Amino acid sequence: MDAGEVREEDAFDVAALHAWLTDRVAGLDGPPRVRQFRGGVSxxxxxxxxxxxxxxxxxxxRGHKAASAHDMRRExxxxxxxxxxxGAVPQMVGFCDDPGVLGGEFYVMERLKGTVLRSELPPGMTLGPDEARALGHTVIDTLADLHTVDPGAAGLAELGKGPGYVRRQVEGWSRRYRGALTDDVPDGEAVMAWxxxxxxxxxxxxxxxxxxxxDNLVLDMSGPARIVGVLDxxxxxxxDPLMELGSSMAYWITADDDELYALLRRQPTHLPGMxxxxxxxxxxxxxxxxKMGDWTFYEVFGLFRLAVIAQQIWFRYRAGQTTNPAFAMFGDAVxxxxxxxxxxxxxxS
Structure with a gap:
C-alpha cells in the first residue's frame, strides 16, 4: 500500500494522537512517523x-460531506x-469520539501487510492469464462468502432497516446527486426516473x-492470490446483496470496454484472464x-451510484474544500x- 507525505490540508496533531495511543497500547516509543495513504477518495x-x-x-x-457518510464509530x-x-478484517485498536484530541472522531487499527492493487500492477509483478483468473475468482468467492455471514450472530443486526432496501437506495442516491449537483454535469433525472x-x-x-x-482488498500474492484483509x-x-454486486461491477472495467469508460479504470481488471x-x-x-431478474437494473444502479460518489467529491473540489489533485477530473468521470x-x-443523459 502506497503511503507518502501528509498533505497540508490533512495534517493533524501527531503528539496528541500519540498521547491518546499510549493509554491504549503498551510499549509505544514515539511519537510515530506519519505518512498518508494516497488511495481512496473518502x-x-x-x-x-x-x-x-x-x-x-x-x-x-474536512469540509462538506453527506450526513450518513464518514461514521467512524460505525466503521x-x-x-x-x-x-x-x-477473518479478513483488521484487528481494531481503539476508537475516539473526543473532539479535543484531533477535532473529530477517528479510530486506529493494526496494519495488514500485503499488496493492494491499483490501476496497474506494482513494478516487478506480473500476472499471467491463469493467475489473473484465479485472483478474479478469489474476489468473487470472498464477496459471496461475506454475504453468507449471519448478521445476528455477528452482533450487527441493528445495521438493518428491514425490507425496502432497494427503494431506499434508489431514493437516497438520487437525493444525494441532486444535493451535490453542479452546473457542469448532467442532471441525471432520466436515469433516476428509470x-x-x-x-x-x-x-x-x-x-x-x-x-x-x-483497492479495498489486501492481498497475499506470495502464492495463489489470497485476501488477507478487507478495508473501508x-x-x-x-x-440486498445484488445491489452490492451491481455496485462492484461498476468498477470492474475490462479490456473490451469502450475508451471513455476505460479511462475510469482503477484496478487491473483489464488483464487477460480476468x-x-x-x-x-x-x-x-x-x-x-x-436468483436475479433483470441484471440491467443492478448494472445501471451501480454506475449511477458511482457517479453520485464522484459528484459529491467533485462538489467539494469545486467549492475549494479539498485541493487533492486526484479529484481534478471527477467532473469528467461523472x-x-x-x-x-x-x-x-x-x-x-
Missing amino acids: NLTYLLSYADRDLVMRRPP FTVQQRLRPHF LDGRRPEDAALRLIHNDWKL WEMATIG PTREQFVERYLARTGL RILVGRASALAGVR
Whole structure:
C-alpha cells in the first residue's frame, strides 16, 4: 500500500494522537512517523510507524460531506464485531469520539501487510492469464462468502432497516446527486426516473460491505492470490446483496470496454484472464444460490451510484474544500458514468 507525505490540508496533531495511543497500547516509543495513504477518495487513512510496529488511523475529511457518510464509530464497530466471523478484517485498536484530541472522531487499527492493487500492477509483478483468473475468482468467492455471514450472530443486526432496501437506495442516491449537483454535469433525472420505475423487490437481506473493489482488498500474492484483509467498511450495512454486486461491477472495467469508460479504470481488471462482468455475476449467483431478474437494473444502479460518489467529491473540489489533485477530473468521470448508465437504460443523459 502506497503511503507518502501528509498533505497540508490533512495534517493533524501527531503528539496528541500519540498521547491518546499510549493509554491504549503498551510499549509505544514515539511519537510515530506519519505518512498518508494516497488511495481512496473518502475517509483519510494514515500510516503510523513506530519502531516495532505499524498502525493505521482513519478519520473523516474536512469540509462538506453527506450526513450518513464518514461514521467512524460505525466503521470501527462493524469491523470489531465481524472479525470473529469473517477473518479478513483488521484487528481494531481503539476508537475516539473526543473532539479535543484531533477535532473529530477517528479510530486506529493494526496494519495488514500485503499488496493492494491499483490501476496497474506494482513494478516487478506480473500476472499471467491463469493467475489473473484465479485472483478474479478469489474476489468473487470472498464477496459471496461475506454475504453468507449471519448478521445476528455477528452482533450487527441493528445495521438493518428491514425490507425496502432497494427503494431506499434508489431514493437516497438520487437525493444525494441532486444535493451535490453542479452546473457542469448532467442532471441525471432520466436515469433516476428509470431506476425508480424499474426497481425490483429486495432479493435478500444480507450483510454487505458496500464498496467491494480491488483497492479495498489486501492481498497475499506470495502464492495463489489470497485476501488477507478487507478495508473501508464505512458503508457496510444489511442490504440486498445484488445491489452490492451491481455496485462492484461498476468498477470492474475490462479490456473490451469502450475508451471513455476505460479511462475510469482503477484496478487491473483489464488483464487477460480476468473474469468478465458476466462471468463474475454468473459465478457469484452459483456460489450464493441467489436468483436475479433483470441484471440491467443492478448494472445501471451501480454506475449511477458511482457517479453520485464522484459528484459529491467533485462538489467539494469545486467549492475549494479539498485541493487533492486526484479529484481534478471527477467532473469528467461523472459525465462518463451518467452517460453510460443512460445508454444502458435507453434514456437521455
